[in-house]
Amino acid sequence: MNNRVDMDNQTDMNQLTEVTKTASFMNNNKSDRQIKRKRADRRFHWYGFTAIAMALAFLVFFFVDIIGQALPAFDQTEVHVTVNYTKAATKNYNKAVDKSVRRIVSRAWLRSIPQYLEAHPEMIGTSHDEWVPADSRVDQFIKEHDGHGLKSKYQRTVKEMQQENRVRSVFNTTLFTRGDSKLPEYAGIWAAAVGSVFTLLITMLVAVPIGVMTAIYLEEFAADNRFTRLIEVNINNLAAIPSILYGLLGLAIFISFFGVPRSSALAGGLTLALMTLPVIIITTRASLRAVPESIREAAYGLGASNLQTTWHHVLPLAMPGILTGSIIGLAQAMGETAPLIIVGMMAYIPDAPTSILDATTVLPAQVYTWSTESLRGYSERTAAGILVLLTVLLSLNALAVKLRNRAQQTW
């Protein structure tokens, strides 16, 4: 490309020499300006290119970093030990394994033994060689991460076990099947994911109908007067206020006034619905406005009522746009944490909710909670949580883009 520009300059120069023979000072100056203009043009081109290159570089760096950090979380170390299902183990679970490996195996697994034996009394008195999850410190030591925190006497035991092939690495299913835990090897995103689904369902059920109806009213029915213009300005402003304010609003209205249980999916969902409403209203109005007036007039001309025109003609045509807007609004709500801190969803809640009144946490809140934990095992789980959240958000946005493409109509 540079070559071409140079060539252009060359021709300019040639012209310049020819022209100067006969022409005045004015013409000479114009060619100078032309050169300057072309240079500015090229510079502008490069500014744009650098900007996009930088944005891409950040994105690539972010993804490489997150994926690099997250990958180890998908592996979990297991150790092969002899488990003695003795009578004593039903009372004191520490008795189930030999003292030398008591701190090597996961304590979360160990303390589940009494309950397991209660459910399977036939196992009492037997002893098995089993692969069991290792303690997170052992896991980090095997993965050779700095700050694994494993004491040197246990390091020796683990090395010996490694030589005897009693250590292996398996896919970490726990990460996807369990809730939060104070022991990294048992911590997972399941409970938070269920909580996110519950919360988002509430948000959707509340924000989409109200938002769409508001937009239809404002666009199709309301008279254009000072009052509706005031509402319009306010909605546009609401879309831009910091999300944490919605949290305070949610706390005051839903929890303090209506008595919705703190930390519940209902409280969180309603709060996020408040936040999503303006986005949905604005996008719905835009897509309603994009439906040509001629379609409405044709419907009226055939004797359709207001309701019939809107319901049978305008709304179906605007639907893809409305869906796109709603999905983007919901995706934003899904990644939101700030308002949820205020309504108490940022807490230690390891069980998945069974109803919308149960205390629950959501994915971004779970990611945040893990990021503040000091044990090394949590940092890779934080990255894995971010990765899962990103995947969900990207698929939601891809869905929105697909709907928009399908909907692109020429009138």
Added chain:
Amino acid sequence: MKKIILATATLLIAAHAVEAREQIKIVGSSTVYPFSSYTAEALGATTDFKTPVVESTGSGGGMKLFCAGNGMDTPDMTNASRRMKAKEFKKCQKNGVKYITEMVVGYDGIAIAQSKGAQPLNLTRKEMMLAVAAEVPNKEGTALIANPYHYWNEISETLPKRKITIYGPPASSGTRDAFEDMILKGITKKMPVYTDLYKADKVKNKKYKKFHNIRQDGVYVPSGENDNLIVKKLAKDTASLGIFGYSYLVENSDSIAAATIEGVAPSPEAVQNGSYKLSRSLYFYIKQSHIKKVPGMLEYANLFLSEQMVGDDGECADIGLIPLPEAMRDHYRDNLKNLTRMKPSDLKQKH
């Protein structure tokens, strides 16, 4: 759509009617949170009770929620890294939270340590504050200036001429919170040179109410969560100091030694009798009116006070709690058994 709106409305009304709850709700101090949530998980994992919900709201925030009333939407217990204040107790009484049982689970302490080879050092909390605060009073004590100190003897003539280098915990950790609370906030909130600024403009100078900004000119080195690394640095640079959770000092007593604080070296006894100033008791409070309505509250409290959790070799000690002396543990277990009610006069006694 009508159905959806109706359903939402019914849900809202239903939410009103929640009376009994299956799940314990605990709020309060972020310092007690790791131990509290650990116990909560253990209760959920080893019994049929649902795992209690533990929310970290800070001691003050927890008290506010706890004392809001007896309704089932208020928490059942609150954790605190300090004792309930008389003012808070009064508020509880006013709102009908009459019967409260107070529990102490253990201590939280920090140690200022140096390499074993270094000269013994004795510091006061104020000297420590002057070494790490971002802004300190000038020589006349009339105004605040950016921290000028680079050698200990500049702070006080009784201290040796040693370069100030302090390896400490980063902003996110509990040890840092404890350090800021006990050294910075504890001292600066009593120094008029800071608080006068706050009183002059409560909005703009909010940070001077309890000033706890740490200097960022390289003298205080935030050193990640990897305490092992700090130990190595202390061995190399014997003039430097490190800030650790107390339990870490005990485990590494072969390579590091503690500086004495106001003449007292950290030891379980000094922590437990209160003469070592960089430690504090960790509390939780039980709302008695909820015990019959929420299953598992006493089981949770019993588990938290059990030897398995807060004993000398307990699981909470593993994650940094300093155990109570045995007699005290028994004392609080008795309190729990009898559900001893807190009296206003209790709050005047010192622990």
